[in-house]
Amino acid sequence: MTQLLNLFDYEQAAQEVMAAGAYAYYAGGVTDNITLRDNRAAFERIRLRPRMLMGIDAVSLETTIQGEQMAMPVMIAPTAVNRLAHPEAELGVARAAQGAGITQVLSTFSTTAVEDVVAAGHRTWFQLYMAYNREIVERMLERAESADCSAIVLTVDLPVAGLRENLNRVGFTFPDVLARPHIDEFGIDLSGGWGVFVRDHTKHNLSWDDVRWLQEQTRLPVWLKGILRDDDARRAVDAGVQGIIVSNHGGRQLDTAIATIDALPAIADAVGDQIEILMDGGVRRGVDVVKALALGAQAVLIGRPPLWGLAVGGGAGVAHVLEMLRFEIENALYLCGCATIADVDRSLVC
Numbered sequence: 071m072t073q074l075l076n077l078f079d080y081e082q083a084a085q086e087v088m089a090a091g092a093y094a095y096y097a098g099g100v101t102d103n104i105t106l107r108d109n110r111a112a113f114e115r116i117r118l119r120p121r122m123l124m125g126i127d128a129v130s131l132e133t134t135i136q137g138e139q140m141a142m143p144v145m146i147a148p149t150a151v152n153r154l155a156h157p158e159a160e161l162g163v164a165r166a167a168q169g170a171g172i173t174q175v176l177s178t179f180s181t182t183a184v185e186d187v188v189a190a191g192h193r194t195w196f197q198l199y200m201a202y203n204r205e206i207v208e209r210m211l212e213r214a215e216s217a218d219c220s221a222i223v224l225t226v227d228l229p230v231a232g233l234r235e236n237l238n239r240v241g242f243t244f245p246d247v248l249a250r251p252h253i254d255e256f257g258i259d260l261s262g263g264w265g266v267f268v269r270d271h272t273k274h275n276l277s278w279d280d281v282r283w284l285q286e287q288t289r290l291p292v293w294l295k296g297i298l299r300d301d302d303a304r305r306a307v308d309a310g311v312q313g314i315i316v317s318n319h320g321g322r323q324l325d326t327a328i329a330t331i332d333a334l335p336a337i338a339d340a341v342g343d344q345i346e347i348l349m350d351g352g353v354r355r356g357v358d359v360v361k362a363l364a365l366g367a368q369a370v371l372i373g374r375p376p377l378w379g380l381a382v383g384g385g386a387g388v389a390h391v392l393e394m395l396r397f398e399i400e401n402a403l404y405l406c407g408c409a410t411i412a413d414v415d416r417s418l419v420c
């Protein structure tokens with residue numbers, strides 16, 4: 071058994087315990103995996119310029135996003151079908167997020183009902199894939215609102231599914247037995263798998279009109295997830311959304327799309343502090359979080375690492391993943407001469 075000292079160790083340990091198909095579904099990217107690899111490589115290319123002699127006694131990781139207190143600038147990214155990893159599934163993640171004092175973004179394709187996740191978690195946002203059938207969307211919004219979610223995250227980078235060749239290769243399809251409580255009530259047949267669902271149900275011609283429509287349907291703040299360009303970020307400001315998530319879907323949609331940490335600075339320059347900016351993609355180390363903050367994100371999200379934690383040790387595994395990341399961020403801030411998140415500025419990176 072791999073010694074579990076960091077988030078990479080968790081991925082290796084998860085691979086040892088997971089069924090090959092399920093691991094491939096979580097780990098994989100699209101076609102040649104160039105963006106998947108570049109999300110990491112781009113973080114590794116960036117160097118820090120730490121400040122010395124700052125007389126720091128203690129480091130605080132606390133921050134606020136949309137006015138909500140968070141114990142550290144890390145959130146759980148929405149990931150589909152957590153039950154492939156462990157029976158505790160999204161509930162195990164929720165309990166770990168509660169322990170760590172951070173927000174969990176729950177996927178449309180969650181295998182646990184939003185009501186149960188909100189009850190167990192610290193704070194829950196709901197991720198939405200826009201369906202053609204407005205009734206499906208209205209029902210999901212109604213459930214998210216009455217369950218007490220505090221934001222809606224519209225994923226904008228999936229008008230069609232990316233080309234997940236690795237799944238064809240291993241012949242992976244989702245097991246029929248997994249319930250998807252947010253879509254099952256519409257009697258949608260999922261036996262054809264993810265690609266068929268996207269083909270038949272998600273809105274291919276998603277546009278800024280849909281963003282406006284969504285804002286009219288919900289009283290909750292709306293975030294756009296999957297923005298990679300400064301001009302799109304400016305349009306998001308004009309649309310009056312709460313914020314954007316700079317994301318390439320963990321390298322799972324358009325291969326050779328820009329690494330998110332490379333896309334971030336231009337976006338941050340374009341929008342300033344007019345709306346909030348989060349980012350995800352390849353965040354595995356405390357120093358990655360510091361780099362993302364330095365380049366203009368208010369916080370990051372992590373997608374795969376909580377899944378590896380879940381696979382290895384259920385909710386306790388997720389909690390360990392979050393503790394390790396927390397410890398690394400604290401260490402990195404100390405060594406960079408920053409006592410708080412607000413002390414992190416662009417001069418720290420080169």
Ligand SMILES: Cc1cc2nc3c(=O)[nH]c(=O)nc-3n(C[C@H](O)[C@H](O)[C@H](O)COP(=O)(O)O)c2cc1C
Nearest residue numbers: 096147148149150177225319320351352372373374
């Ligand atoms: C297995 C898996 C399932 C995902 N499912 C969703 C989803 O349902 N909705 C969504 O908006 N993003 C989804 N994503 C993308 C993540 O929210 C996030 O953008 C990405 O995982 C971040 O990169 P990282 O895994 O390197 O941290 C998924 C990612 C993975 C790995």
